Amino acid sequence: MNVQTEGLVLRQIQTINGRRMITILTERFGKIHAGTSLTERGKSKAALALRPFTHGQYELYINHQNYHLHQGETIQNFFKLGENIDKYMYGAYALEFADRVLVEEQPAKEFFRLVLDYLKALENREKMFQTLLLAFQWKALQISGQQPQLKNCIRCDAQEKMEYFSIEEGGVLCKSCRENKDADTNVSLIYPINGGIIDAIQYFLDTPIRELEKVGITSEMAASLKILVEPYMKYHLDMKELKSERFFMEQ
Numbered sequence: 001m002n003v004q005t006e007g008l009v010l011r012q013i014q015t016i017n018g019r020r021m022i023t024i025l026t027e028r029f030g031k032i033h034a035g036t037s038l039t040e041r042g043k044s045k046a047a048l049a050l051r052p053f054t055h056g057q058y059e060l061y062i063n064h065q066n067y068h069l070h071q072g073e074t075i076q077n078f079f080k081l082g083e084n085i086d087k088y089m090y091g092a093y094a095l096e097f098a099d100r101v102l103v104e105e106q107p108a109k110e111f112f113r114l115v116l117d118y119l120k121a122l123e124n125r126e127k128m129f130q131t132l133l134l135a136f137q138w139k140a141l142q143i144s145g146q147q148p149q150l151k152n153c154i155r156c157d158a159q160e161k162m163e164y165f166s167i168e169e170g171g172v173l174c175k176s177c178r179e180n181k182d183a184d185t186n187v188s189l190i191y192p193i194n195g196g197i198i199d200a201i202q203y204f205l206d207t208p209i210r211e212l213e214k215v216g217i218t219s220e221m222a223a224s225l226k227i228l229v230e231p232y233m234k235y236h237l238d239m240k241e242l243k244s245e246r247f248f249m250e251q
Helices: 079-083 087-100 111-124 129-143 175-179 195-206 219-236 245-249
Strands: 002-016 021-025 030-037 054-063 066-077 160-167 171-174 190-192
Touching: 002 079, 002 160, 021 087, 021 111, 030 054, 079 087, 079 219, 079 245, 087 111, 087 129, 111 129, 111 190, 160 175, 160 195, 171 175, 195 219
Parallel strands: 030 066
Antiparallel strands: 002 021, 002 054, 021 030, 054 066, 160 171, 160 190
């Protein structure tokens, strides 16, 4: 069966006999691995469409859940990110994140659009790239169904004195519940917070990422949000460290 779909190339590897295996985040089928005999040599539409950071229209042949890519045409590429090492690494993180988190052949249309919007906003941005990254991370959690509870205490449902955030329980804790913690509670996964941090997370969750292109937060706020989002993703998405994360650790 021949089908067409929009997609974003996440990565590619060369296999035997000159064939390549392309990992594509598609609009119709989610993340797939497609074999192809197409080559990157030359400047044909198909050659350019094989490269990571390319958003394209792809023609696939499906046979018993195996995908073969036999034509591609670029809609947009994000190769200019490579002109700035910071932008490139922030973009590479999104591709690696999608490849690591998404289950193969599971619908992921909303995540597909999130990654595209993130790359477009990143390409147009000149500084404070971490703001966009944090927005991407929180929104990825939201799409994955792991959005934290922010308006009420995760234990008693109170709406006042939200002074802590529990990674393990997935949301905010009031002061009383934190002080009356259970003996088996993992206190290393409970972090003190303030109203500003809660508001920032909620703003990222509520605002389309394309509208955050020119929004920036302070380095102090970014650091506070990073302390929460990284262990939250590792705990709730069962994520191990990404290779691209090492770049951020060195900054």
